Amino acid sequence: MPTQIQQEFILHFGEMGSRWGINRTVGQIYALLFLSDRPLCADDIVEALGVSRSNVSMGLKELQAWNLVRLRHQQGDRRDYFSTPEDMWEIVRTLIAERKKREIDPTLTKLRELEMQTPEDTDSYAQARMAELRELIEAMTGFYDEMNRLETERLVALLKMGSKLTKIAGGAAKVLPLRKTKA
Amino acid sequence: MPTQIQQEFILHFGEMGSRWGINRTVGQIYALLFLSDRPLCADDIVEALGVSRSNVSMGLKELQAWNLVRLRHQQGDRRDYFSTPEDMWEIVRTLIAERKKREIDPTLTKLRELEMQTPEDTDSYAQARMAELRELIEAMTGFYDEMNRLETERLVALLKMGSKLTKIAGGAAKVLPLRKTKA
DNA sequence: CATTAGTTTCAGAAATTTCTGAAACGCGCG
DNA sequence: CGCGCGTTTCAGAAATTTCTGAAACTAATG
Numbered sequence: 001m002p003t004q005i006q007q008e009f010i011l012h013f014g015e016m017g018s019r020w021g022i023n024r025t026v027g028q029i030y031a032l033l034f035l036s037d038r039p040l041c042a043d044d045i046v047e048a049l050g051v052s053r054s055n056v057s058m059g060l061k062e063l064q065a066w067n068l069v070r071l072r073h074q075q076g077d078r079r080d081y082f083s084t085p086e087d088m089w090e091i092v093r094t095l096i097a098e099r100k101k102r103e104i105d106p107t108l109t110k111l112r113e114l115e116m117q118t119p120e121d122t123d124s125y126a127q128a129r130m131a132e133l134r135e136l137i138e139a140m141t142g143f144y145d146e147m148n149r150l151e152t153e154r155l156v157a158l159l160k161m162g163s164k165l166t167k168i169a170g171g172a173a174k175v176l177p178l179r180k181t182k183a
Numbered sequence: 184m185p186t187q188i189q190q191e192f193i194l195h196f197g198e199m200g201s202r203w204g205i206n207r208t209v210g211q212i213y214a215l216l217f218l219s220d221r222p223l224c225a226d227d228i229v230e231a232l233g234v235s236r237s238n239v240s241m242g243l244k245e246l247q248a249w250n251l252v253r254l255r256h257q258q259g260d261r262r263d264y265f266s267t268p269e270d271m272w273e274i275v276r277t278l279i280a281e282r283k284k285r286e287i288d289p290t291l292t293k294l295r296e297l298e299m300q301t302p303e304d305t306d307s308y309a310q311a312r313m314a315e316l317r318e319l320i321e322a323m324t325g326f327y328d329e330m331n332r333l334e335t336e337r338l339v340a341l342l343k344m345g346s347k348l349t350k351i352a353g354g355a356a357k358v359l360p361l362r363k364t365k366a
Numbered sequence: 367c368a369t370t371a372g373t374t375t376c377a378g379a380a381a382t383t384t385c386t387g388a389a390a391c392g393c394g395c396g
Numbered sequence: 397c398g399c400g401c402g403t404t405t406c407a408g409a410a411a412t413t414t415c416t417g418a419a420a421c422t423a424a425t426g
Contacts, residue, residue, distance in 0.1 A: 005297050006309050012293045018412095019286050021202060023384060034316075037308035042403080052386045057404060078394075079402065088319050103202050110195045114188050125220035126189050133217075136271050139342060146346035154349055159322060163329035165348070166337055201382095206414060225373080235416050240374060261424070262372065 002048060006035050010049070021102070022066075025051055026059045030068060030084070039072045039081035067094050089152045100144065108137050185231060189218050193232070204285075205249075208234055209242045213251060213267070222255040222264035250277050272335045283327065291320050 002010060010031040017027030028049050033040060040048075045056045060082060063069045068091070072081040085091055111134040118127065147155065158165070185193060193214040200210030211232050216223060223231075228239045243265060246252045251274070255264040268274055294317040301310065330338065341348070 002309070003307070005301055005305075005313075008297060009293070009309075009313060012290065016286070016290060019204060021204065025385080035309035035312055054387075054404080054406090055385055058385085061404085088315055092319070092323075103199070107195065107199060110192070114191060118188055124186075126185070126192075126218035129218055130188075130192060132271055136275070139339075140275075143342045143345055149346065150349055156322075158348055159326045162326055163332065165341055166333055208415080237374080237376090237417075238415055241415085244374085 002032070002035065009035065021099075022062065023059075025049070025055050026062050029056065029059045030063060033063075033069060033082055034084045036083070039070075039074075039083040041079040041081050043079075066098050068098075087152075089156070093148070096144075097148070100141065104137060104141065108134065108141065111137070185215070185218065192218065204282075205245065206242075208232070208238050209245050212239065212242045213246060216246075216252060216265055217267045219266070222253075222257075222266040224262040224264050226262075249281050251281075270335075272339070276331070279327075280331070283324065287320060287324065291317065291324065294320070 010028050013027040013031035014024040015027075017024045020027065022030075028051075029045055032045060032048055042053065042056050042060065045060075046053050049056070060069065060080075063082075064071070069082045069084055072083055074081055085094075111130055114130065115134065150158075193211050196210040196214035197207040198210075200207045203210065205213075211234075212228055215228060215231055225236065225239050225243065228243075229236050232239070243252065243263075246265075247254070252265045252267055255266055257264055268277075294313055297313060298317065333341075
């Protein structure tokens with residue numbers, strides 16, 4: 001049974017759910033698991049949140065599709081227990097990976113597809129715009145792939161360096177502009 | 184009147200809209216403006232997309248709230264014309280800024296708020312989890328703020344460096360671990 | 367100041383998403 | 397097998413979001 005503060009956190013996650021592309025119940029389930037120091041089974045969740053059993057089942061299925069929860073089993077109990085990873089950075093990685101998969105990759109695929117269909121000599125503004133968008137997405141996802149390969153320690157180190165990185169980038173700037181600038 | 188390819192792009196943006204947290208019409212309007220080499224007025228959009236005038240009006244309002252379109256005026260015409268920025272990186276910056284504002288900032292605020300309310304001596308797992316989440320969000324938004332200050336040239340330079348940055352981070356790693364590791 | 371060209375608001379219709387209870391399903395065990 | 401315990405599916409109910417046409421509003425113009 002969550003405390004007052006915990007309840008508020010859970011309700012907040014529920015409300016934010018829609019902005020994050022998940023529904024209220026899924027948000028609440030995630031928050032509950034996130035705060036819990038032990039894995040919970042579906043009935044624990046039903047009790048804590050006061051929603052229907054089937055709703056919890058669907059919510060858990062969705063969280064599994066997002067790779068956001070781990071399925072655990074307890075000795076001599078055949079119920080499924082769920083928990084979130086201890087390591088917060090792992091959660092962030094998963095979140096980014098999944099959102100990229102759902103929100104970026106389909107568009108990149110579509111842009112490439114459309115480019116294939118396009119007659120060689122087409123040369124409209126729209127065509128150029130789409131090509132530029134594709135290039136930008138490729139540049140960003142390429143960068144993402146490389147960062148994703150790094151261990152967490154190095155990633156956090158980079159993060160902490162912050163704008164000190166500017167100095168390093170300083171020399172390179174203007175040498176490889178991605179595209180023409182205004183003037 | 185958009186070509187076949189352009190239509191497909193527009194429809195794709197419409198479909199993706201829900202995943203991106205905007206609705207179909209807003210997605211389509213944005214795609215249309217993005218591809219157009221000149222600013223369009225509401226009626227141009229109504230004609231191109233075949234949706235109601237009021238729907239377009241609401242969609243444009245929403246895009247303005249997202250700072251994703253610019254309002255233009257033509258000489259001797261009192262209609263409002265809309266366009267998207269030429270510079271794709273500006274678009275990306277806006278997108279990131281707005282999503283942060285809608286999806287991250289409210290949670291950070293809430294976490295701080297809850298922390299204020301928490302009795303000094305509370306020491307549950309949930310409490311620690313929330314504090315850790317707050318710290319992580321602070322670290323990431325801090326990094327974001329610094330990156331956001333850089334001009335596009337330097338940002339792109341960093342992007343292109345990709346995993347070469349690892350070497351730089353190499354020395355720092357393990358010196359400032361954000362948190363204890365597993366073992 | 368009435369007209370006209372344009373935009374915005376709004377109440378309800380339409381569509382979509384979420385949630386529920388009931389039924390179906392799966393599986394280990396005696 | 398058939399019972400008990402647990403999970404999943406599903407059709408429809410409930411809630412929410414999106415879309416529309418009509419009315420209200422705004423401001424330049426003759």
